[in-house]
Amino acid sequence: MNVKTKLSDCLRPLMLGALFLGTAAAHAAVQPLDKVVAIVDNDVIMQSQLDQRVKEVQQTIAKRGGGVPPTSVLDQQVLERLIVENLQLQIGDRSGIRISDEELNQAVGTIAQRNNMSVDQFRAALAHDGLSYEDARDQIRREMIISRVRQRRVAERVQVSEQEVKNFLASDLGKMQLSEELHLANILVPTPDSANAEQLNAAAAKTQAIYDRLKQGADFAQMAIAQSGSDNALEGGDMGWRKAAQLPPPFDRELSAMEVGGITQPARTPGGFIILKLLGKRGGEEAQMKDEVHVRHILVKPSEIRTEAQTKELAQKLYDRIEAGEDFGELAKSYSEDPGSALNGGDLNWIDPKALVPEFQDVMAKTPQGVLSKPFKTQYGWHVLEVLGRRATDNTAQAREQQALTVLRNRKYDEELQTWLRQIRDEAYVENKLPGADQTGTDQAAQ
Numbered sequence: 396m397n398v399k400t401k402l403s404d405c406l407r408p409l410m411l412g413a414l415f416l417g418t419a420a421a422h423a424a425v426q427p428l429d430k431v432v433a434i435v436d437n438d439v440i441m442q443s444q445l446d447q448r449v450k451e452v453q454q455t456i457a458k459r460g461g462g463v464p465p466t467s468v469l470d471q472q473v474l475e476r477l478i479v480e481n482l483q484l485q486i487g488d489r490s491g492i493r494i495s496d497e498e499l500n501q502a503v504g505t506i507a508q509r510n511n512m513s514v515d516q517f518r519a520a521l522a523h524d525g526l527s528y529e530d531a532r533d534q535i536r537r538e539m540i541i542s543r544v545r546q547r548r549v550a551e552r553v554q555v556s557e558q559e560v561k562n563f564l565a566s567d568l569g570k571m572q573l574s575e576e577l578h579l580a581n582i583l584v585p586t587p588d589s590a591n592a593e594q595l596n597a598a599a600a601k602t603q604a605i606y607d608r609l610k611q612g613a614d615f616a617q618m619a620i621a622q623s624g625s626d627n628a629l630e631g632g633d634m635g636w637r638k639a640a641q642l643p644p645p646f647d648r649e650l651s652a653m654e655v656g657g658i659t660q661p662a663r664t665p666g667g668f669i670i671l672k673l674l675g676k677r678g679g680e681e682a683q684m685k686d687e688v689h690v691r692h693i694l695v696k697p698s699e700i701r702t703e704a705q706t707k708e709l710a711q712k713l714y715d716r717i718e719a720g721e722d723f724g725e726l727a728k729s730y731s732e733d734p735g736s737a738l739n740g741g742d743l744n745w746i747d748p749k750a751l752v753p754e755f756q757d758v759m760a761k762t763p764q765g766v767l768s769k770p771f772k773t774q775y776g777w778h779v780l781e782v783l784g785r786r787a788t789d790n791t792a793q794a795r796e797q798q799a800l801t802v803l804r805n806r807k808y809d810e811e812l813q814t815w816l817r818q819i820r821d822e823a824y825v826e827n828k829l830p831g832a833d834q835t836g837t838d839q840a841a842q
Contacts, residue, residue: 433474434826435481440474448473452629456620459631468621470829472628478827479626480541482819487540490547494536502535549815553807560799568647573638573798577650578675580615580632583625585667588817602661602668609658615672624667626816636677638802646671666813688748689784690759691741693726694733696776710770710777717767723781732776745786755780 433440452473453463507517518528563569584602586594605622609615616631623632649659650673658672693713697706713730717723724740731737748756754773759782762768768780 432828433478434824434828435478436485436823436825438481438485440477440481444477445470445474448477452620456616456631459616462614462617464617464621472620474827474829475624476626476629478823478825479816479820480537482823483541483544484537486548486819487544490544492540492543492547494539498539499532499536502539503532506535545812549812550808553804553811555800555803555807559803560796563799563803564795569799573795573802575651576636576638576677577673578636578677579634579650580619580672580674581625581627581634582615582619582623582632582670583628583664583667584622584669585624585817588821598668599661599663602670606658606661606670609670615658626813632672633674636675637805638798665810666817684787685747687745687786687788688759688782689745689786690743690780690782691723691727692733692736692743692755692778692780693723693731693741694776694778695730696732706777707770707772710779714767714770714779717779723767742783745784745788 430442431439432442432445449466449469452469453466456463503517504514507514510517510520512520521528521531564573582602582605584598584605586598590598601622605618609618616633619625619628619632625632627633646659646662650671653659653673655673655675659670661668661670693710695706695709695713697703701709709730713726716726724742727737727741731741733741736743748759751759752773752775754771755778758768758771758778759780762780762782764782764784766782768778770777770779772778
């Protein structure tokens with residue numbers, strides 16, 4: 396198991412590289428001076444940053460078993476990724492977004508846990524893979540900042556109404572899409588917001604050429620790395636698992652009917668021309684059953700005037716009185732110290748056992764219906780309980796509503812994110828200094 400690859404998976408959709416700078420005085424005689432490869436608003440991207448990121452991308456691609464594109468192909472693609480990341484980090488800095496050491500330590504611990512390691516083991520594994528622990532922490536911090544920037548600028552603007560959820564569930568498309576998930580990859584040839592006919596024709600021709608090469612056997616991931624303008628290009632275009640309803644038409648129905656491994660014909664979308672590949676399918680609509688128990692109880696608590704032993708003794712006396720024939724509900728109203736149920740005769744109504752503390756769950760599970768439990772203790776005090784009924788509730792409708800909400804939010808978020816990323820890129824002053832770079836992305840106001 397390669398830890399660097401797993402780390403990059405945990406940090407998707409972006410894989411942020413560390414800046415390795417040597418001491419100029421120590422290496423001036425044997426190493427060339429670093430140089431600026433791009434000016435991005437009020438910041439710069441250095442050749443060393445680009446080289447390090449290209450190296451990481453090459454290693455990741457090689458470990459996936461694919462052919463590594465030439466450095467000349469990767470340079471422009473990786474630099475564009477760095478530019479967009481840099482812009483988001485600048486927005487985060489201006490917005491005052493900071494990641495505390497405590498938050499960073501928690502994130503590092505979570506990533507280590509996902510790799511089934513302690514933090515010390517994770518540190519050692521990173522060193523074995525040639526990535527220092529401090530560089531990894533910096534990488535994680537940057538990704539957390541970008542995630543929060545996107546949350547503020549994009550996610551908060553995404554709203555889904557109850558009516559939209561109802562309409563989606565009632566539609567044939569909604570019924571179909573909630574039945575399965577699709578693992579997808581994409582290749583996007585972007586077009587400007589106000590593209591003219593010549594630009595559209597050129598993008599369409601480029602997309603068709605890519606499609607023709609794919610049909611002839613070209614590797615999809617390699618083509619995405621070399622040609623795609625999507626935010627996930629360096630991951631081979633991998634979009635992860637999606638509901639087809641999250642995708643722009645006409646892919647929704649086409650992909651559901653497609654065999655795994657198939658690719659779609661080029662299609663126009665608001666962001667450009669796109670090709671999708673179906674990497675896998677999973678899921679299917681299943682009944683979401685939830686166990687519920689109808690239970691009532693009496694709770695008595697120790698206090699300043701009643702010791703633990705006296706409280707236990709009171710619970711035992713209440714148990715004995717109920718066993719002798721006294722009414723459970725009336726005793727609960729008189730003695731129970733659970734304010735949420737006492738006035739209802741101790742009735743908790745139908746409840747999900749998972750909502751109760753473990754000790755209560757355990758006694759409730761072992762007590763037959765209609766039988767009074769012996770007194771038992773939880774963190775709240777001493778109880779006696781009676782199980783009035785058990786049932787399995789079909790929670791499918793509620794689960795489907797939550798699925799629909801998630802699908803609609805994700806679809807809107809994906810569309811909004813790509814629009815926002817294109818907007819901040821178009822509005823920024825960017826000077827690409829790589830040989831043969833296309834300078835059309837430079838801020839128009841500066842030209």
